[in-house]
Amino acid sequence: MSSALVAAPNSNLEGKDKVSRKKRFWFAIIAILPTFAIFGWVRMFPIAETLRLSLFEWNLLSRNKPFVGLENFRELFQDDQFLDAIINTAAIAFGAMAVTIPVSMVLAAVIYHRTRSRFAGFYETAVFIPHVVSLVPAAMAWKWVFDAKLGPLNRLIVAFGGEAQPWLFDPVLSVICIILLVSWQTLGYGVLIYLVGFRNLPKSVYEAARLDGANGVQSFFFMSVPLLKPITLYVSVVTLISGFNVYAQAFILASDTQGAPGRLVRVLVLDMLENSFQNFRVGYAAAEAVILLVIVLVLTGVQFGLLRQRGRK
Secondary structure (H helix, E strand, O other): OHHHHHHHHHHHHHHHHHHHHHHHHHHHHHHHHHHHHHHHHHHHHHHHHHHHHOOEOOEOOOOOOOEOOOHHHHHHOOOHHHHHHHHHHHHHHHHHHHHHHHHHHHHHHHHHOOOOOOOHHHHHHHHHHHHHOOHHHHHHHHHHHOOOOOOHHHHHHHHOOOOOOOOOOOHHHHHHHHHHHHHHHHHHHHHHHHHHHHHOOOHHHHHHHHHOOOOHHHHHHHHHHHHOHHHHHHHHHHHHHHHHOOOHHHHHHOEOOOOOEOOOOOOHHHHHHHHHHOOOEHHHHHHHHHHHHHHHHHHHHHHHHHHHHHHHO
C-alpha cells in the first residue's frame, strides 16, 4: 500500500517534467522561427532567385524572358571580359590572403606581448581603424598615394634615386595596388581575431618550451602557429570571401585618363553590375553570381579539408 502511494507522486512528477520539457521545446522553436524566417527571406530567397534567373534570358527591357537552361553559363566561358574578371579577382583575393594572414599574425603577436604597456589600447585601435573606415574615402586617399605625378609614394622612390612608377596605369601594378588596399582594410580584423586566439592559448605550453630552451621566435613558429590553425582557417576564409567580393577598390583606383572607372582592372562584381544595369542582362549577371558562389564554396571547402589533414598529421 505504501509503495503504491510513493509510486503515484513519482509518476506525477515525471509527467509534469515531460510536459514542461515539451513546453520549453516549443517555446524555443517559436522563439527561433522569426530569426529563421528573416534569414530565409534576406539570405536564402535571394540565392534561390539568383539560381532561377541564371537559367533565363532575363532582360529588364523585354517582356519576353525565355528559359535558356545553361546557355548563360556556356556563353560566360566564351566571354573574354568575364575570364579577365575571374583572373583579376582570383589574383586580388589570393594576394590579399597571402599578405593579411602572416602580417596580422605577427602584429597580433607583437601587440599581445605588449599588453602590459600603457599604449596597448592605442596599438589595437590604430590597427583596427582601417577596418571601420568608410571604403570610398579610404580608396580616394590611397589613389592619391599611388598617383603617378603627385603621389607621395613616387616622390619617396625618386628621393632615393629610383624611377617613378605608373602605379594605377599599368594592369599588373594596379592589381598590386588593389591587393595592398584590400589587405590594409582586412588587416585590423585579422589582428583582432588573432589577439583573441593568443589570449586563449595555454601558458603552460610556452613555459614548458621556455624551460626546454626555446626562444621567442621558435615559440612563435613551432608553438603559436600550429595552435592557431583554427583562427588561421577563419581569417583565411573571411579574407578570401572579401577578396572575391572586391568592387569599389577596383572601381576607384583603376581609372584611366579618360575617367572610365574600373576598365583597367576588371573584377567579377563590376562585370556583374555592368551586365545587370548597363546591358540589362540580368540572367547573364545572375549566372556570374552563381559561379562566384560556387568558387567561394569550393575554396572554403578546400581550406577546411587542408587544415583538417594537417591537424591529423
